[in-house]
Amino acid sequence: MTDNGKNANVPDQSPDPSSEAPTSPDPSGEEPTLYADTVSEYLPQDPVAAASDEASQRERFRQSPGMDVGLEDMPRTASLWGDAWRQLRRRPMFIISAILIAILVVISFFPGLFATHDPRDCNLIDSLLLPSSEHWFGTDLQGCDYYSRTLYGTRVSISIGILSVFFITIIAVVGGSVSGYYGGKVDSIIGRITDIWFVIPTILGGIVILSLVRTRGIVTVSLVLIVLGWATLLRLVRSSVLAVKANDYVEAARAMGASNTRIIMRHVLPNAIAPVIIVSAIYVGVIIAAEAALSFLGVGLQLPAISWGLMISTAQQRIITAPYLLVFPGAFLSVTVFSFILMGDALRDALDPKLR
C-alpha cells in the first residue's frame, strides 16, 4: 500500500509567465512574508493580493536556503492547489479526516485537558473494572483509568508518525529530486542504495534492529522507522521528478539561464510534489500502525511508556474475560490510521486531474 501514489499523475501545468521573468539582482530589502497558517495559503487569492505576494515570495526564495521554499511556494504558482482546495472543502471524506486528525493532534498535545484521571495514578483495588461513569473505558489490571491511558497513548502514536514521516519526506525529496533531476552517476548510486534498502521489509528489519537495543523510546523507534522507511518514497519522488523534468517549461527555464537549484526549487518540485504529499499522508498512518505492531511484538516502546501497541499486547492475555481492554486502544489506533489514509485518498482525488 506504500505504492499507492505511484500511479498518481503528475499535473502538467503551463508555466506562470511572471515566474520566468529574471529577478532583479539586488534584494529590495522588504521583509519576506511569513505565513503562520499554512492552510490559509491554499485559499484562492484575489489577483491584487497575489501580485503583491509574488514580490515577497520571490524575495523569500532568494533568501531562504532550505527545501521548504518549494513546498511553501506551491499555492502561488499553481491554480492546481486552488482548485484542489476548492474541491477538498466540499468533499465529506476530506472534512471527516481533517476533523479527526485535528482532534487527535489536539489530544496528543494536551491529553490532560480531556483525561479524567492521571493515567499513572493507579489503585489496585480498582483492578479490571468494567466501563462505568467513573471510568469511561473501565480500568486495566493495575487499576489505571483506561480512558485516560488511551488518550495519553495518542501522544506516542501521533508524534512517532509525524516525526518519522517528516524526516522520511525530507530524505525522499532531497534524494529523489537530486537523483531524478541530475541523472547519470548520481542517479545510479542513489538508485542502487535504494534497491538495497527496498528489499528489507519494515517490520522484519525493525524487529532485527530493535531487538538488539536495550532501552527504546520514541526517538529510537522513530529513527529505526525512518532508516527503514525512506526507500519507497524516494523512488516515488524520483519518478515524479523525472516526469516533470521532461516538460518544456523546465527547458525554457534552463534556456533563460536559471541555475539547477533554482529550476529544482522553482519549477520541478512544486509540480512534482503532489503525489509525494498524498503518499506522505498515507505514510503517517502506515508508520503509526508499524509502531503499534512493533510495540505489540515487544520490540517497540517499553513500559512505563503509554502506547496503544503495548496496551493491546497486555490486553491479549484477557481477550475473553476483558475484551474492552483490547477494543478501546484498538479502536483508537484504527481510527487514527483510518483518518490518515482517508486524508491521503481525499488528497489524491483532489490533486489527480485524471480522476476529475
Place this chain on the structure above:
Amino acid sequence: MGRYLIRRLLQFIPVFFGATFLIFALVFIMPGDPIRALSGDKPLAPEVVQALQERYHLDEPFFVQYAIYIGNVFQGDFGTDFRGRPVSELMADRLPVTIRLALLAFGFEVVIGLTAGVVAGVRKGKFFDSLVLVSTLVVLAIPVFVLGFIAQIVFGVKLGWFPISGYREGWWSLVLPALVLGSLSLAYIARLSRTSLVENLRADYVRTAKAKGLSTPRVIGIHTLRNSLIPVVTYLAVDLGALMGGAIITETIFNLPGVGRAVFEATRAQEGTVVVGIATFLVIVYMVANLLVDVLYGVLDPRIRYD
C-alpha cells in the same frame, strides 16, 4: 528477453550483497558486547572469553567477519540458537506451516480481491463499487493485529466457526489466520485491479474490440483484463514482504508453529543470532521473489524489456 534477463540477474548481485551487508552492519554497530550478554551477571574467565571470541570470529576485523558470515549463508548455515541447534534446522521445522499459511492467504487475496476489484471496476459508480471502496478502506485502516483479535473473538470465541488458536486441525486451523493475514493485500488488490480496469476500459483497443462486435465477457475477460493485471502482478512481490511481516504477527496471535512465531519467540528470549539468521533467510526469499516478479513483468509487458 535474454538481455533483459541477464541485466536483471546482474543487478541482483549487488542488491544481494548490499542487503546482507546492511543487515550485518546494522547488527554490528549496535552497542553491547555479545559475549557479556551471553554470560549474564557472572563475569567469564578471560580464557573462556578468548575461546568464545575465536569461535565466533569476534576478534577478526569487520569485513572478515562479514565474509565469514556470507560464506556460511552460502552453505546454508544461518547460525545456531543458544542451545546449539542450527537455525536452518529450526526453519526446516517451521517453514511448512508458514508456507501453507502464506499460500492460503495468497489464494484468498487473488480469488476474493481480484473478483471484488473486477466486478467493482465493471460496475463503476454503482452500489457494489462504493461498497468495495468503503469496505477496503476500512480493512486497510485496521492494523493486522487488531483485526486478528477481532476475528479471534468474533469467529473463534463468540460464533465458534473456526478454531481459536493452535495448529491441531491442519488446514482448517489456518483458514482464519490466512484471512487475517491476507486481508490487507486483499483490500489493496481489489482497489488496484479496480483502478487499473477502469483506466483500461477507456483505452482505444477496448473500443475497437467492442466495435468488432465481441461479446462483453470477451472484451473484459480477454482484452482488458490481461493489461489491467500487470500492476497487480507487480504488487505481488511487494506483497510477499508484507506477508512475512504479517506472518510474525498472525502466527503470534493464533499460536501457529511457523517461522513468524519463531522470530517472535527468539525476540522475547533475546536470542539475537536466531532473529538475525531467520531475518537473513527471509530477506533472501524476498529478494528472489522480487527478481522473479521482475522477470515475469518483463514477460508480461514488452515495453519494460526494451527500456
